[in-house]
Amino acid sequence: MTGTRGAVTFEGVRKEFGSFTAIPELDLAIAPGELVTLLGPSGCGKTTTLRMLAGLETPTAGRILIGGQDVTRLPADRRDVSMVFQSYALFPHMSVAQNVAYGLESGGMARREARGAAEKGLDLVGLSGMGGRLPSELSGGQQQRVAVARALVLEPQVLLLDEPLSNLDARLRRRVRTEIRELQQRLGFTAVYVTHDQEEALAVSDRIVVMKDGRIAQQGTPRELYDSPASEFIADFIGEANVLPCEVESVSGGTATVAVGGLRQPVPAREAAPGPARLAVRANAITLTPGAGAFAGRIASAAYLGDHVEYEVETDLGRLFVLDAEAVEPLATGASVALGFRARGLALIA
Structure with missing residues (x-):
């Protein structure tokens, strides 16, 4: 990945909900091809940060840049990002291939071309040949991979993952998080991953950003945060x-x-x-x-x-x-x- 494609920058971003300040001020830079996890307890601001990056929330102040472009006021459909939700959000009446192709077809791509891209996307996530099945015929882990394929075929600058493994059991979580990490490293896309699970964050991340009360409490590689916590909060939260x-x-x-x-x-x-x-x-x-x-x-x-x-x-x-x-x-x-x-x-x- 070259240039600034996939780079993400938060510059002095603030987010208020009425009289409540969810994010007092956020400065954060994510390099192209980096997988950064926003980690923290409920209410720490990690999901609000992801939603602002996705265009689902608008900052009260500051700027957000994707690939060097200021997207602060752009709607979600013009941001060149794709989001994987914890609920998968698959259409139950559509086949797997139709689910993966949906975004492409909605964007104006011809059906035949979109279906071809969908099959390639399913192959990327190890679901080749399953395009004709319904989501209900797949396991939870396979459904999550369909959701990832649907996001990837849009070739976004940034892939956003919001608690993507929370609906899976412990053994399946371990397997799917490994698959997501291997896929991200193989394809080299930028990813922003939100979780409250510190083990999950340690397993998948190039860098972890631990948040508390809407601020960055500490950031670094998984080993840096585990071996060198900067505060009692970090020491207790990670490990x-x-x-x-x-x-x-x-x-x-x-x-x-x-x-x-x-x-x-x-x-x-x-x-x-x-x-x-x-x-x-x-x-x-x-x-x-x-x-x-x-x-x-x-x-x-x-x-x-x-x-x-x-x-x-x-x-x-x-x-x-x-x-x-x-x-x-x-x-x-x-x-x-x-x-x-x-x-x-x-x-x-x-």
Whole structure:
């Protein structure tokens, strides 16, 4: 993909609904061919942002550019974007091929040409030969792929996906999100993906934009956000971290030595200075050893989930959530344990 085709820019975008300000001010740039996920809890502004990009909502202030063109006041049908809805929005009385061709035919393309393009679109998403079926004859995952094919045949600059997997069961979600990601990488189109599911965002994204109260709380690659959360909100929202008070004792060569729970632990300094701080600790970064230790705890609850055990552990620093993927047998409720830390999964936060 060359030039600015597929590039998206929000410049000082503000959105108000009466006296309520949903988006105070948004500045965001998306590169051509990039898959960016807008992630956050309900009411954070991610869907409003997507709807403004789609032309379904008009900004109160600021500009939106697609491919270098100002589209802020353009209607949805003139924006060169396609949207995949969580409800699929397929016509039940039309065949799969008719559903995929519908947008092309509505835009004036001859029926034969549109049907040919529809078959190519179905082939792209792995549904070759299924054009004659009705949507009701397909699985949920196949229906979602039809919705993606219908959007792609329009050859939009940007593909918008609004909670596209929310109606699928867990196993199917994993498969379809992989298919969407592989398709996006193979074809190189720009995509803006909205979800509240942090695992989904980590799996599909080039970049994740975490939103809170209509603002960008942090953005970066999945690994950057997981390994280096900028705040307690990010640490808890992406990866469900425990946040513990600690003391930065010294900083040297980019590494800080922190004292926490009776233990001393080296962690990336992240511009920290000696003094009180907070340490985000991933659930799988905590080790448990039966018996006493410098950082002592007691098993409050244990849940065996097949490939791992989840614990709630009472400590002097509060109740901690611990995930152990190596346990053969769960530790007994009430057992005394010594807590330790693994090298990865610890981050000082502001």
